[in-house]
Amino acid sequence: xxxxxxxxxxxxxxxxxxxxxxxxxxxxxxxxxxxxxxxxxxxxxxxxxxxxxxxxxxxxxxxxxxxxxxxxxxxxxxxxxxxxxxxxxxxxxxxxxxxxxxxxxxxxxxxxxxxxxxxxxxxxxxxxxxxxxxxxxxxxxxxxxxxxxxxxxxxxxxxxxxxxxxxxxxxxxxxxxxxxxxxxxxxxxxxxxxxxxxxxxxxxxxxxxxxxxxxxxxxxxxxxxxxxxxxxxxxxxxxxxxxxx
Amino acid sequence: xxxxxxxxxxxxxxxxxxxxxxxxxxxxxxxxxxxxxxxxxxxxxxxxxxxxxxxxxxxxxxxxxxxxxxxxxxxxxxxxxxxxxxxxxxxxxxxxxxxxxxxxxxxxxxxxxxxxxxxxxxxxxxxxxxxxxxxxxxxxxxxxxxxxxxxxxxxxxxxxxxxxxxxxxxxxxxxxxxxxxxxxxxxxxxxxxxxxxxxxxxxxxxxxxxxxxxxxxxxxxxxxxxxxxxxxxxxxxxxxxxxxxxxxxxxxxxxxxxxxxxxxxxxxxxxxxxxxxxxxxxxxxxxxxx
Numbered sequence: 432x433x434x435x436x437x438x439x440x441x442x443x444x445x446x447x448x449x450x451x452x453x454x455x456x457x458x459x460x461x462x463x464x465x466x467x468x469x470x471x472x473x474x475x476x477x478x479x480x481x482x483x484x485x486x487x488x489x490x491x492x493x494x495x496x497x498x499x500x501x502x503x504x505x506x507x508x509x510x511x512x513x514x515x516x517x518x519x520x521x522x523x524x525x526x527x528x529x530x531x532x533x534x535x536x537x538x539x540x541x542x543x544x545x546x547x548x549x550x551x552x553x554x555x556x557x558x559x560x561x562x563x564x565x566x567x568x569x570x571x572x573x574x575x576x577x578x579x580x581x582x583x584x585x586x587x588x589x590x591x592x593x594x595x596x597x598x599x600x601x602x603x604x605x606x607x608x609x610x611x612x613x614x615x616x617x618x619x620x621x622x623x624x625x626x627x628x629x630x631x632x633x634x635x636x637x638x639x640x641x642x643x644x645x646x647x648x649x650x651x652x653x654x655x656x657x658x659x660x661x662x663x664x665x666x667x668x669x670x671x672x673x674x675x676x
Numbered sequence: 677x678x679x680x681x682x683x684x685x686x687x688x689x690x691x692x693x694x695x696x697x698x699x700x701x702x703x704x705x706x707x708x709x710x711x712x713x714x715x716x717x718x719x720x721x722x723x724x725x726x727x728x729x730x731x732x733x734x735x736x737x738x739x740x741x742x743x744x745x746x747x748x749x750x751x752x753x754x755x756x757x758x759x760x761x762x763x764x765x766x767x768x769x770x771x772x773x774x775x776x777x778x779x780x781x782x783x784x785x786x787x788x789x790x791x792x793x794x795x796x797x798x799x800x801x802x803x804x805x806x807x808x809x810x811x812x813x814x815x816x817x818x819x820x821x822x823x824x825x826x827x828x829x830x831x832x833x834x835x836x837x838x839x840x841x842x843x844x845x846x847x848x849x850x851x852x853x854x855x856x857x858x859x860x861x862x863x864x865x866x867x868x869x870x871x872x873x874x875x876x877x878x879x880x881x882x883x884x885x886x887x888x889x890x891x892x893x894x895x896x897x898x899x900x901x902x903x904x905x906x907x908x909x910x911x912x913x914x915x916x917x918x919x920x921x922x923x924x925x926x927x928x929x930x931x932x933x934x935x936x937x938x939x940x941x942x943x944x945x946x947x948x949x950x951x952x953x954x955x956x957x958x959x960x961x962x963x964x965x966x
């Protein structure tokens with residue numbers, strides 16, 4: 432049934448550090464690679480080498496600019512966005528076929544592709560745009576938190592984390608149990624005041640975002656004095672002579 | 677939201693069909709034999725055509741029958757269950773009317789109730805979505821039910837009742853537009869809350885995550901509708917309500933006038949329903965600066 436579990440044993444999820452992310456899209460690429468060649472229907476592309484290429488991705492990196500209302504420097508924030516594995520996931524309860532579910536053991540929100548009829552209602556119910564209907568398969572695709580990696584004993588231990596986390600060259604992505612207050616990720620969230628996206632939607636996301644540090648405000652005396660000096664002697668004569676030509 | 681033709685056809689036709697069947701279930705008009713046959717044919721035809729149209733937008737139709745399983749949580753599943761139940765309960769009642777000149781009234785009442793329940797469950801598919809603030813209000817079920825009742829009464833040839841219900845529909849349309857216009861701002865959702873960056877300052881999109889389109893943009897960031905909103909509202913009101921009411925009250929009754937009233941109503945409802953989707957803004961469009 433697509434009823435949500437009362438509680439889950441673990442709350443596996445991601446912590447994304449907006450202060451560290453450089454917007455390189457490596458997580459996007461590695462996510463696509465892993466999830467198109469392993470569990471479930473591949474993530475198809477349409478018109479991949481044509482004029483209007485598009486395709487299914489489970490993770491996308493937006494870029495925003497924030498300008499402080501107090502007049503400080505504007506800053507660029509690279510913003511990776513994927514499924515937040517919400518505790519109160521609206522995408523699960525709207526599913527008419529029972530394909531969408533939230534796992535009791537670790538809280539991961541998954542789609543059972545054998546049951547999905549591709550109606551798209553779960554994608555409508557998600558405020559974050561985390562679900563995309565694959566145009567080729569006609570089936571709803573979403574982040575699985577790399578459920579086929581994190582428990583996979585055929586992989587070396589260091590690879591048993593989501594592909595996006597494993598590949599991030601900046602260390603901006605962290606994976607762990609956010610239900611355990613002593614876990615590394617929970618402590619990181621507590622320390623850096625991790626936040627929810629659109630808390631007003633009442634979805635209780637498990638994934639947390641760490642806010643970027645604010646930039647310094649540029650004060651008048653912070654500017655360096657100009658280094659340009661008027662030429663003297665021969666150079667001064669040359670300057671005037673060339674000017675007069 | 678993308679105004680998919682299949683969904684517009686579905687909600688428009690099945691709404692009318694179930695509305696007509698509801699009136700027939702209540703014995704309005706009180707017909708039997710061949711006349712009843714024609715009425716039930718129209719009712720069933722519209723309802724079933726609408727339901728079939730709804731399956732056109734499914735990506736993976738082989739699993740469509742599984743949609744009856746999750747009625748405990750899903751409004752879409754409840755709609756499936758209700759619609760089939762309504763059609764099954766109305767069938768023996770229709771057979772009684774057509775072939776036996778019988779009026780098994782209790783069966784008809786249950787059928788009528790199930791028809792209206794189907795329309796209600798359809799409306800709740802939209803009204804439940806917090807992500808589309810324009811739909812996420814009590815006026816949405818009121819709008820769908822008043823559409824079904826007014827259209828059903830019109831098709832059932834209930835002159836005065838139809839005129840009154842059409843007037844009610846007009847009022848509900850205007851009120852739902854007015855309330856709907858304010859809904860997005862009422863939620864307080866902005867790009868600032870969507871990114872959590874509102875604490876720092878004003879957020880704007882610097883660049884999108886991909887150069888082309890994607891499923892989210894095609895499905896949930898439809899922009900054309902908002903541009904023509906006022907004109908479409910006028911068309912929906914004029915053709916959906918005003919013309920049919922004039923036909924019913926002012927003009928003398930004839931089958932051709934009734935046909936004009938029905939066709940005009942259908943056009944108005946379709947325009948309004950197109951706008952219902954095209955005008956609705958999904959919160960995910962904020963991430964794309966739309």
